[in-house]
Amino acid sequence: MIYTCYEMVRDCREGRPEGWTHFISHYVPVIRKALAHYAPERADDPALLDHVLATVRKPESFLFHSTAPPEERWFVAHLRQLIVAELAAGAAEIPIDLETLTAALGPLTMTEKQAAWFETMRYSPAQAGPMLRVSPGTVEKVRDRAAELIRGKVDSWRRTLLAENGPALGREAAASETKDCLPTKAFLDVVDGRTTWRDREMMDRHLQTCWHCVDHFCRMLEVVHLLRDSQPLTEAESEPFCALLGVAAPKRAGWKRFVGGA
Ligand SMILES: [Zn+2]
Structure with a gap:
């Protein structure tokens, strides 16, 4: 049973x-x-x-x-x-907020934003690659690019900035839900391969400007990772x-x- x-x-x-x-x-x-x-x-x-x-x-x-x-x-x-x-x-030594990330990472695609966001969740390229179904090398390249884009927008910077700000950014993202945000099911549909091309297009567009949903999507991919082989x-x-x-x-x-x- x-x-x-x-x-x-x-x-x-x-x-x-x-x-x-x-x-x-x-x-x-x-x-x-x-x-x-x-x-x-x-x-x-x-x-x-x-x-x-x-x-x-x-x-x-x-x-x-x-x-x-x-x-x-x-x-x-x-x-x-x-x-x-x-x-x-605790708070990061050099704090950054979502507004700064939005300004810096505008040129990145949805998957690229996720690759960068997984860094705030402390996942290495080797771990984040399989979750995003891209190679760890691709994640690494995107992160290098994201790091340079952020560097151009802040006064003080170091390579570990995203990871150090992870908890604060995660809290800010979780609290910034809008009426257009997608439900958990939308992300699970992607995970399960049930999403249509049109849904995916809409999702891409929304996540382009919404860290709440980038975070939500990454967390659902993380759940699959946490449950695997448990x-x-x-x-x-x-x-x-x-x-x-x-x-x-x-x-x-x-x-x-x-x-x-x-
Ligand atoms: Zn959203």
Whole structure:
């Protein structure tokens, strides 16, 4: 029997242990992968993972407050936003904003903008290339060009400017949604090869001037990357996290134990 993400979210909301045990076994590996990427120096700290899990469990978490149909990739995209927000990176030494990026990177195409944007998300050309279906060498060339274009628009500059400003740019992009912005489904349609040539043209045009959607598109490609080859935890591996969240571990869960312990 297939247990869907939709059912998981519903069960978590209703406080059923099967929702939370599924969340732990399937998404702790995804959280670990995201932490290893965004906080490599702290990724081995178990307190960080515990903190993220406790945050998902809080009643104010996205899990309890979204009305969108919880498809797995949608769920992981929200999870990623929560993780990055919890990491709360400090301000960059040389700050830049989206307005500067718009002015500098105007000449780039949609895919080129994405190649540059993935740098703010700390993905190397070797990682971003496959996500964009271009060669790492192409990503590298685009980034060199983007770096020069930005350099021409700012007073102080260094090559790591985009990566250092990543968290702040990501927050600014997420907050700058307009009425013309595309829904998550539009980007997933591209990922799944379901988009028409005309839709793609419209998307190209919109993303030409919208960092919110460039970011959104990149984050959906990132979700596919985060889920790829992800192996669920075993029951034994899940147990400490079930204990942390106060969820009855699988198999030992049940009314008898619950009633008996009350
Ligand atoms: Zn947009």
